[in-house]
Structures are given as C-alpha cells and as structure tokens.
Amino acid sequence: MALNETLHKLDTIAHSHGTVAVLGSMNADYTVTTPRLPGPGETVTGGPLTILPGGKSGNQAAAAALLGARVQMLGAVGSDSNAHFLLDKLQSAGVDTSAVLKTNGPSGTTVITVDAHGENTIVYSPGSNATVSPDYVAAHKRVIEQASALGLCLESPIEAVTAAARIAHAAGTRVLLNDSPFSATLPPELIKNSDILLVNEHETAQLLGIDEPEDDDWHALDWGRLQEKFHHFGFDEAIVTLGAHGSIVLDRTSEEPIVSIRPVSVDAVDTTGCGDAYMGTILAGLASHLTLVESARLASYVSAYAATGHGAQASYGTTSQIQALFV
Numbered sequence: 001m002a003l004n005e006t007l008h009k010l011d012t013i014a015h016s017h018g019t020v021a022v023l024g025s026m027n028a029d030y031t032v033t034t035p036r037l038p039g040p041g042e043t044v045t046g047g048p049l050t051i052l053p054g055g056k057s058g059n060q061a062a063a064a065a066l067l068g069a070r071v072q073m074l075g076a077v078g079s080d081s082n083a084h085f086l087l088d089k090l091q092s093a094g095v096d097t098s099a100v101l102k103t104n105g106p107s108g109t110t111v112i113t114v115d116a117h118g119e120n121t122i123v124y125s126p127g128s129n130a131t132v133s134p135d136y137v138a139a140h141k142r143v144i145e146q147a148s149a150l151g152l153c154l155e156s157p158i159e160a161v162t163a164a165a166r167i168a169h170a171a172g173t174r175v176l177l178n179d180s181p182f183s184a185t186l187p188p189e190l191i192k193n194s195d196i197l198l199v200n201e202h203e204t205a206q207l208l209g210i211d212e213p214e215d216d217d218w219h220a221l222d223w224g225r226l227q228e229k230f231h232h233f234g235f236d237e238a239i240v241t242l243g244a245h246g247s248i249v250l251d252r253t254s255e256e257p258i259v260s261i262r263p264v265s266v267d268a269v270d271t272t273g274c275g276d277a278y279m280g281t282i283l284a285g286l287a288s289h290l291t292l293v294e295s296a297r298l299a300s301y302v303s304a305y306a307a308t309g310h311g312a313q314a315s316y317g318t319t320s321q322i323q324a325l326f327v
C-alpha cells in the first residue's frame with residue numbers, strides 16, 4: 001500500500017538535512033516496577049532494574065536525529081559510566097555530541113518506581129545538567145546561530161536556557177520552548193526571545209489558569225479564548241498536546257489560527273517520552289522548512305510510534321520504521 005501524504009513528508013525531513021540544536025538535559029532513567037509504591041520508611045521488593053537513556057532534551061534530540069535531521073546536542077554529562085552510556089545512545093541515534101561538556105561528578109539521573117497500576121514516583125537528580133551555564137552557552141554561540149531551530153526545556157538552569165534563546169533570536173534561529181517541567185513564571189526575556197511554546201494539556205491548564213474539563217473533552221474548550229490567553233502570556237504560536245486525544249496547533253498569525261491534529265491510533269504500551277518525540281519532530285520539521293501544522297501532523301505519527309514501545313528514546317523509530325508501521 002502507498003504511504004499517505006503525511007507519512008510521505010517524513011522523507012522531506014530525511015532529505016533536507018535541516019540543522020537543529022537542542023540545549024538541555026540528559027538523564028539515565030533508573031526504573032523499578034513494584035506491586036505498590038513504598039511509603040515513608042518502608043522497603044518493598046521490586047522487579048529487575050532497567051536503566052534507559054532519557055532526559056527531555058536528549059530525547060528530543062534523538063527523535064529529531066532519527067528522522068534524519070542534523071542535530072547538535074548542547075548540555076553536560078558527568079564523569080561516571082552513565083556519561084558514556086548517554087553519549088553512546090545519542091550518537092547511535094545520529095546526534096552530534098561533540099559540543100557536550102564533560103564535568104566531574106554524576107550525570108543527570110532519575111529514580112523511578114512504577115506500581116502495578118502504572119502509578120509512579122520520580123526523583124530527579126540533575127547532576128551534571130545543573131552545571132550548564134550562560135558561559136558554556138556563550139562558548140557555543142555558533143552552534144545555535146547556525147541551526148534553523150533550537151529546542152529548549154526547563155530541566156537546565158534557567159539562566160542558561162534564557163541565554164540560548166537570546167542568541168538564537170538575534171540570529172533568526174526559531175526557538176521552540178517546552179515549559180516542562182512546568183513553571184508558571186518564566187523570565188520575560190525568555191518569553192520575548194522564544195517563538196513557539198509547546199505544552200501538554202495539564203501544563204496549559206496551570207499556565208492559563210483554566211479548569212481541566214471534567215469529561216476530559218479538551219477539544220470542546222474555547223480554543224479562541226485560550227489562544228488570546230497564550231497571546232497575553234507572550235506567544236502567538238503554541239502547540240498543546242492532548243495525550244491520546246491528539247494535539248492543537250495555535251498560530252495567531254496564520255489564516256487558519258486553530259488547527260486540531262488527529263491522534264494516530266496505536267496499541268499503546270508505554271507513553272513515556274511521547275511528548276519529547278513530538279517536540280523532536282517539530283524541531284526537525286521546522287529545520288526542513290515545513291509549516292507548524294505540517295510538522296505537527298508528522299509529530300502525531302512519530303509520537304504514536306513511541307507509544308508502542310517501552311522507555312523514552314528506546315521507543316523511538318527511524319523514518320523507515322515509522323512508515324512501515326503505518327502503511
């Protein structure tokens with residue numbers, strides 16, 4: 001069977017070699033599944049430990065590189081064995097890690113427990129991610145200036161994130177900001193120097209001060225009103241992801257300012273890292289001169305593919321793997 005028009009556009013990314021820079025976090029995710037989550041002072045016995053590559057920025061970089069974009073990772077790993085592990089995994093995905101800083105001490109880590117119902121607890125230990133400074137960003141100014149799109153999230157020191165946005169904006173590099181882990185207050189300079197905001201539905205509700213719909217019917221919300229709220233917050237372009245309900249692209253400057261993107265139906269086994277796969281696709285799409293809506297339609301497939309496997313980066317597909325699943 002032939003590929004549909006959207007899946008065909010994945011080839012555009014693979015062939016255009018657009019350049020993406022991602023500044024931020026890389027973490028080794030330590031996960032144990034237990035029958036129930038331990039209470040304070042309690043020990044429970046869990047299943048085998050899995051150690052998988054994660055960190056929002058590393059995930060976003062891997063997703064974009066697997067689609068064929070040229071991706072430069074900016075961030076820091078430590079002096080432990082996880083440093084090699086994280087860099088190896090990114091390099092296997094095709095990410096250029098030559099500008100990643102190596103510091104003394106542990107790399108970024110998350111310690112995750114998941115119970116039989118899928119409920120979890122997560123402790124994030126930033127480790128080397130916390131050493132990413134405005135000076136490091138300034139030293140890699142050219143990487144940001146030469147990229148078509150820059151991806152940012154909030155797992156790194158906010159001063160460094162803001163410095164990167166400032167350099168990108170001055171150079172005409174499009175800045176995609178993921179307000180996650182969620183912060184209600186962003187530095188005005190970061191908002192001013194970012195072009196597009198990407199948030200999930202829960203982050204959107206907190207950011208804009210709206211109630212979550214009781215029946216989970218996010219599509220029924222008045223998106224025109226929310227678009228005005230994003231505008232007052234400082235963004236004319238925003239993407240809201242809605243989990244299994246798809247996503248919404250808001251672009252106040254476009255002839256079609258509100259576009260609903262259909263989810264792609266899959267047998268989901270683990271949705272960890274779906275948001276990052278989505279964001280990596282938007283970065284790759286923008287760097288390949290696709291529109292925000294075209295990029296979002298692709299992201300719907302790429303992130304749905306990520307829901308069919310366990311882990312974050314470990315569940316991401318290449319262009320041909322993704323096309324093969326949905327043909």
Ligand SMILES: Nc1ncnc2c1ncn2[C@@H]1O[C@H](COP(=O)(O)OP(=O)(O)O)[C@@H](O)[C@H]1O
Binds near residue numbers: 307
């Ligand atoms: N169960 C699912 N089936 C198909 N697509 C999914 C599923 N869960 C997530 N996605 C896709 O991944 C995107 C991001 O997921 P979402 O849960 O909104 O992000 P986050 O991980 O940041 O919470 C969604 O917009 C959707 O396109």
Ligand SMILES: [Mg+2]
Binds near residue numbers: 200242243
């Ligand atoms: Mg979600």
